Amino acid sequence: MSGMEKLLNKIIDGDCIEILNGIKEPFADLIFADPPFNIGFKYDNYEDNKEHDSYANWTYEWMNVCNNVLKPEGSFYIAIGDEHVTDVKNAADRIGLFMRNWIIWHYTFGQQMKNKFARSHTHILYFVKNKDDFLFKGDEVRIISDRQKVYKDKRANPDGKMPDDVWNEYPRLCGTFDERVNFPCQMPESLLARIIRVSSEKNSWVLDPFSGSGTTAAVAAKLKRHYTGIELSPKYAEESRQRIKEFGNASIEGEGTPPWTEQMEKELKWLYHENKVPTEQLRDDDYLLSLFTEKFNNRIGNKSNRLSQNQVWKRLRKIQKTGKLGSLRGERVQTNGVKAN
Numbered sequence: 092m093s094g095m096e097k098l099l100n101k102i103i104d105g106d107c108i109e110i111l112n113g114i115k116e117p118f119a120d121l122i123f124a125d126p127p128f129n130i131g132f133k134y135d136n137y138e139d140n141k142e143h144d145s146y147a148n149w150t151y152e153w154m155n156v157c158n159n160v161l162k163p164e165g166s167f168y169i170a171i172g173d174e175h176v177t178d179v180k181n182a183a184d185r186i187g188l189f190m191r192n193w194i195i196w197h198y199t200f201g202q203q204m205k206n207k208f209a210r211s212h213t214h215i216l217y218f219v220k221n222k223d224d225f226l227f228k229g230d231e232v233r234i235i236s237d238r239q240k241v242y243k244d245k246r247a248n249p250d251g252k253m254p255d256d257v258w259n260e261y262p263r264l265c266g267t268f269d270e271r272v273n274f275p276c277q278m279p280e281s282l283l284a285r286i287i288r289v290s291s292e293k294n295s296w297v298l299d300p301f302s303g304s305g306t307t308a309a310v311a312a313k314l315k316r317h318y319t320g321i322e323l324s325p326k327y328a329e330e331s332r333q334r335i336k337e338f339g340n341a342s343i344e345g346e347g348t349p350p351w352t353e354q355m356e357k358e359l360k361w362l363y364h365e366n367k368v369p370t371e372q373l374r375d376d377d378y379l380l381s382l383f384t385e386k387f388n389n390r391i392g393n394k395s396n397r398l399s400q401n402q403v404w405k406r407l408r409k410i411q412k413t414g415k416l417g418s419l420r421g422e423r424v425q426t427n428g429v430k431a432n
């Protein structure tokens with residue numbers, strides 16, 4: 092027994108270095124780490140003010156133990172502030188990780204400053220263990236492109252574009268946000284969902300060594316991945332266990348996507364045929380797509396969790412590709428045998 096079984100689908104309280112040092116076999120397909128940034132933040136039982144060199148050494152230490160439990164084709168994402176981003180990059184170089192993207196999470200609600208520009212970003216460095224063998228499911232995270240939406244360019248990929256490495260779509264979670272649990276530096280679920288969707292599959296194993304409020308574990312569970320969260324504070328660990336237990340069938344916070352049902356699929360098809368506007372035209376005409384989306388949301392009667400234009404359009408395309416949408420009079424539809432679910 093290599094010891095990793097006891098970590099499966101658990102939030103463990105303890106020190107991630109000690110716990111992961113006891114595991115002798117790589118098990119994680121994906122690691123997301125959001126360590127304390129060493130900026131004097133008030134945590135339950137962690138002092139967030141180490142000397143610079145001591146923090147840099149500690150960074151190397153926890154990254155190295157994480158790397159030891161990462162599978163050979165695994166991915167490793169690290170969120171970090173300006174003060175120590177170079178320490179993370181240097182540690183990754185020493186360990187032999189290969190960097191794929193230096194992502195900037197640009198958020199709204201940055202902290203206001205009196206005598207310098209307000210900081211409104213966090214770095215997310217994305218590494219893999221093997222530069223030629225890793226999972227990247229780009230189709231899972233495509234977004235509608237300006238080429239489609241603004242320029243109405245017929246040559247645009249109808250499935251949308253790959254997001255850039257500057258992520259603008261996720262606000263920092265303020266105290267007033269519904270999504271906020273009782274934890275001060277919680278990551279948005281929708282941001283984690285992008286990372287988990289693109290770099291893991293159903294039943295993959297996702298590890299977060301600095302679990303905090305349990306965001307990574309909660310999103311992994313919602314997306315049907317296995318998870319392990321490690322958290323120094325027993326209080327935070329217990330609260331995140333409750334968070335995971337209580338989420339039920341909830342959708343990813345911030346995505347506003349209610350669980351997709353057969354009835355919704357029927358409504359979408361009926362609306363499409365009643366509306367008589369081909370998908371290509373909906374794609375190219377923002378106004379028509381917004382009307383269509385409004386009608387659909389009203390029809391399914393979901394007031395709190397309305398689908399966005401992008402979500403409605405993607406769902407239509409998905410059904411259309413299976414050939415199950417049917418064609419409007421005079422419409423020529425290409426399908427590719429993709430299964431809708």
Ligand SMILES: C[S@@+](CC[C@H](N)C(=O)[O-])C[C@H]1O[C@@H](n2cnc3c(N)ncnc32)[C@H](O)[C@@H]1O
Pocket residue numbers: 105106107108125126127128134135136137274276277278279300301302303304305306307321322323324327
């Ligand atoms: C920035 S927060 C993580 C927030 C998390 N991403 C979320 O969305 O809730 C960092 C967390 O690391 C925990 N921590 C600090 N040192 C640790 C260690 N050695 N092992 C495990 N957790 C640790 C802190 O208690 C804190 O909850």
